[in-house]
Amino acid sequence: QVQLQESGPGLVKPSETLSLTCSVSGGSISGYYWSWIRQPPGKGLEWIGYIYSSGSATYSPSLKSRVTISVDTSKNQFSLKLYSVTAADTAVYYCARREYAAGIDVFDIWGQGTMVTVSS
Amino acid sequence: DIQMTQSPSSLSASVGDRVTITCRASQRISDYLNWYQQKPGKAPEVLIYTASSLQSGVPSRFSGSGSGTDFTLTISSLEPEDFAIYYCQQSFSIPRTFGQGTRVEIK
Numbered sequence: 001q002v003q004l005q006e007s008g009p010g011l012v013k014p015s016e017t018l019s020l021t022c023s024v025s026g027g028s029i030s031g032y033y034w035s036w037i038r039q040p041p042g043k044g045l046e047w048i049g050y051i052y053s054s055g056s057a058t059y060s061p062s063l064k065s066r067v068t069i070s071v072d073t074s075k076n077q078f079s080l081k082l083y084s085v086t087a088a089d090t091a092v093y094y095c096a097r098r099e100y101a102a103g104i105d106v107f108d109i110w111g112q113g114t115m116v117t118v119s120s
Numbered sequence: 121d122i123q124m125t126q127s128p129s130s131l132s133a134s135v136g137d138r139v140t141i142t143c144r145a146s147q148r149i150s151d152y153l154n155w156y157q158q159k160p161g162k163a164p165e166v167l168i169y170t171a172s173s174l175q176s177g178v179p180s181r182f183s184g185s186g187s188g189t190d191f192t193l194t195i196s197s198l199e200p201e202d203f204a205i206y207y208c209q210q211s212f213s214i215p216r217t218f219g220q221g222t223r224v225e226i227k
Contacts, residue, residue, distance in 0.1 A: 045164065045207060047216040060215040061121075094163055103170060105211035106154045110163035 002027040004095050004111035012089075012118050018082040022095030022111055029053050029071065033098035034078045035107060036069060038091040046091075050098050051078055085118045092116075122146050122210050126219035132227040139195040141222045143208035148188045152212035155184055155193045158221075159204045167206075168193065198224075 008020035022034065035050035049059035051069045059067050063082070071078040082089060092115050096107040123146035133139050143153065151171035156164035166175045168184035171191055181196045195202055203226055208219040 044220050045209070045218040047218070058214060062215065096163075099169075104173075105152060106166050106169040106175075107156075107164075107209070108166050108169075108175070110165070113163050 002097065002109050004097065004109060006093060006095050006111045006114040008114060008116070010115055010117060012085055012116060013120050014086055014118055015084055018080070018085050018089060018093075018116055018118070020080045020093055020095075020114065020116070022078050022080075024076045024078075024097075029073055029076045029078065033100055034069075034071065035096045035098050036080045037094045037096055037107065037110075038089075039094070039113070040088075040091045048080065048082075087118050090116065090118045121215055122149060122213055122217055124208055124210055124217050124219040126206075126208060126222045128222060129220065130223040130225060132225045133198050134227045135198055135200055137198045137227075139198055139202075139224060141193045141206055141208075141224075143186075143191045143193070143219050145189045145191075145210055145212075149210045149212035151187050152210055153184075153186065153191045154209045154211060155182075156207045156209065157202075157204045158207065164207060195224075200226075 003025045005023045012018045030053045033050045036048040051057040057069045066083045068081045092113040094113045095111040097109040099108040125144045127142045153171045155168040158164040172184045183194045185192050205221045205223050
């Protein structure tokens with residue numbers, strides 16, 4: 001079955017760029033939407049954005065000015081870049097698949113998550 | 121943004137109890153409402169989508185109902201593995217938003 005795995009640095013300095021990659025295995029990245037969702041320690045879930053396999057992306061308005069999500073279908077991967085990070089961006093970052101078909105719109109498959117700490 | 125408010129924020133229950141969690145949206149979202157379960161140190165997993173459809177592989181003791189602004193997740197008979205945090209999430213508009221979570225603890 002489809003599995004997702006996040007990878008990237010666990011520590012990022014303030015004002016720098018957070019970069020994460022999600023590798024999709026057990027299925028093709030094509031024909032689906034792929035999302036990033038984060039969870040600060042001890043807090044709830046925040047949707048960052050998603051991208052269709054064609055490259056069309058939609059972002060949360062609150063993060064739109066600092067976020068880029070991209071997709072590489074040849075590698076079956078998609079990526080997150082979050083610019084000018086602060087301590088408030090410290091969180092577990094999850095990648096997830098958005099199932100969107102026939103009235104269904106749900107994040108049905110999630111990666112295990114990766115903790116990113118913003119600190120000097 | 122559509123605000124999702126869950127109640128209660130936490131509850132204590134015993135194995136075998138019937139548990140009900142409520143989620144209210146700040147505006148009407150039809151049935152674009154999903155429920156997730158999250159266990160400590162793990163990613164969320166979908167239980168219910170489109171308000172009342174049971175995700176494949178999820179036990180039938182979980183059920184969802186509601187439409188418009190008010191939704192309910194019910195666990196008919198709590199099992200030990202159900203102690204977790206539950207989140208609702210709307211898929212009606214951008215940005216996608218989640219409730220603050222309901223922690224179900226062992227009494």
